[in-house]
Amino acid sequence: AQTVTQSQPEMSVQEAETVTLSCTYDTSENNYYLFWYKQPPSRQMILVIRQEAYKQQNATENRFSVNFQKAAKSFSLKISDSQLGDTAMYFCAFIPPTGANSKLTFGKGITLSVRP
Amino acid sequence: GAVVSQHPSWVICKSGTSVKIECRSLDFQATTMFWYRQFPKQSLMLMATSNEGSKATYEQGVEKDKFLINHASLTLSTLTVTSAHPEDSSFYICSASAGLAGDEQFFGPGTRLTVL
Numbered sequence: 001a002q003t004v005t006q007s008q009p010e011m012s013v014q015e016a017e018t019v020t021l022s023c024t025y026d027t028s029e030n031n032y033y034l035f036w037y038k039q040p041p042s043r044q045m046i047l048v049i050r051q052e053a054y055k056q057q058n059a060t061e062n063r064f065s066v067n068f069q070k071a072a073k074s075f076s077l078k079i080s081d082s083q084l085g086d087t088a089m090y091f092c093a094f095i096p097p098t099g100a101n102s103k104l105t106f107g108k109g110i111t112l113s114v115r116p
Numbered sequence: 117g118a119v120v121s122q123h124p125s126w127v128i129c130k131s132g133t134s135v136k137i138e139c140r141s142l143d144f145q146a147t148t149m150f151w152y153r154q155f156p157k158q159s160l161m162l163m164a165t166s167n168e169g170s171k172a173t174y175e176q177g178v179e180k181d182k183f184l185i186n187h188a189s190l191t192l193s194t195l196t197v198t199s200a201h202p203e204d205s206s207f208y209i210c211s212a213s214a215g216l217a218g219d220e221q222f223f224g225p226g227t228r229l230t231v232l
Contacts, residue, residue, distance in 0.1 A: 035220075037223075042225070043154075043207060043209075043225070043226050044223065044225045044226070045209065045211075045223035046223075047220060050220065089157075103150070103162055103165065104160075104162070104211075104221060106160050108158070108159050109157075109158070111157070
């Protein structure tokens with residue numbers, strides 16, 4: 001079974017600064033997908049970034065980038081130039097590529113607060 | 117990105133009554149839909165996976181007779197909470213997938229259920 005660990009329950013960052021959210025996972029799979037989801041106060045889940053395990057290049061989406069270390073089973077999210085709208089819960093998630101019924105395994109989440 | 121809607125967005129009901137929540141994929145055919153439950157400040161807990169025209173697969177510990185799931189078409193899945201009690205009060209989220217390996221799940225905005 002896969003597990004996803006987010007050990008930091010809360011973090012705070014000053015607006016315009018950079019923050020890194022940590023995530024580790026455990027799996028015996030060689031190919032899989034990793035995600036970071038954002039859940040703002042509206043509670044709508046929003047996909048932030050996606051990484052395919054067979055790709056060595058770290059994914060980036062504008063101000064969001066990941067540091068994917070496959071051997072260490074680490075998948076951290078870096079948010080640059082933090083904005084007030086980044087305040088949200090962030091969930092790291094894993095999914096194996098076994099087909100339509102593949103289930104997402106979520107971490108416990110981290111609450112990020114961006115201070116003005 | 118693809119859009120998933122949920123209806124209602126919030127519902128209050130009396131103990132002992134049944135409540136139906138609808139999840140619709142608006143602009144794509146969802147081979148698979150997932151139902152989650154989320155308590156405040158906690159992660160998403162998968163309740164069940166449903167495929168169009170098939171019986172839902174429930175996660176361990178989820179009462180299938182209490183949480184009835186129907187996936188009647190490629191764009192609609194419903195969750196019925198039968199004989200609801202106050203402990204069923206929670207935030208229910210659905211997601212939909214087009215069914216490709218590692219495919220992104222698109223999340224609905226969630227339904228807040230309060231049972232009095």
